[in-house]
Amino acid sequence: MKLPVSLLCAAAAVALSFSVQAQSVKPDLAKGAALYSQACVACHAADGNSSTPANPKLAQQHPEYLIKQLHEFKSGKRANAIMAGFSAALSDDDMRNIGFWLASQKATPGAATDKDLVSLGERIYRGGIADRQIAACAGCHSPNGAGIPAQYPRLSGQHAEYTATQLRHFRDGTRANNAQMTGVAAKMNDREIKAVSDYIAGLR
Numbered sequence: 001m002k003l004p005v006s007l008l009c010a011a012a013a014v015a016l017s018f019s020v021q022a023q024s025v026k027p028d029l030a031k032g033a034a035l036y037s038q039a040c041v042a043c044h045a046a047d048g049n050s051s052t053p054a055n056p057k058l059a060q061q062h063p064e065y066l067i068k069q070l071h072e073f074k075s076g077k078r079a080n081a082i083m084a085g086f087s088a089a090l091s092d093d094d095m096r097n098i099g100f101w102l103a104s105q106k107a108t109p110g111a112a113t114d115k116d117l118v119s120l121g122e123r124i125y126r127g128g129i130a131d132r133q134i135a136a137c138a139g140c141h142s143p144n145g146a147g148i149p150a151q152y153p154r155l156s157g158q159h160a161e162y163t164a165t166q167l168r169h170f171r172d173g174t175r176a177n178n179a180q181m182t183g184v185a186a187k188m189n190d191r192e193i194k195a196v197s198d199y200i201a202g203l204r
Contacts, residue, residue, distance in 0.1 A: 030103030112202030121199025
């Protein structure tokens with residue numbers, strides 16, 4: 001799927017701006033760890049590897065992506081009542097410190113569990129669905145799910161339930177902070193979403 005150059009440039013510009021902001025002041029990992037332990041640990045576990053399938057694993061995620069999401073929870077651009085409450089109290093420095101601390105934590109691997117759907121999930125992730133102009137996930141998130149720093153998040157090992165929920169939210173407009181993902185998810189059915197989410201959980 002070919003997206004308008006203007007849309008891609010706009011997305012890259014936003015990502016770059018957050019990257020520059022994130023690197024302009026050296027993060028304080030000790031403060032990040034302390035803030036995380038106070039506000040985030042209950043849902044995302046002590047090391048950022050959530051054991052609850054509905055809550056995302058955050059360990060080893062690109063810090064620029066985490067910072068961007070926290071800003072958007074705080075501004076309301078990304079709607080989530082729980083995260084809006086937590087992010088409201090965070091300063092830019094707090095977000096930077098938490099983001100870089102989480103990036104320093106090692107992510108635990110996940111596993112694909114639905115053998116009937118894993119081949120479909122692999123086809124979508126690696127090749128997309130050409131006849132419906134559904135782009136391959138690997139094009140932005142890399143073949144092994146590592147993502148591209150400051151632009152596209154790491155996906156490998158992410159809980160399938162969480163990934164599927166986000167794709168459905170992009171599809172129905174509940175999550176409206178990424179036009180590129182909205183366009184992709186809008187063309188996917190429930191079976192395809194479940195398949196690619198399960199495949200992502202097993203990526204390493």
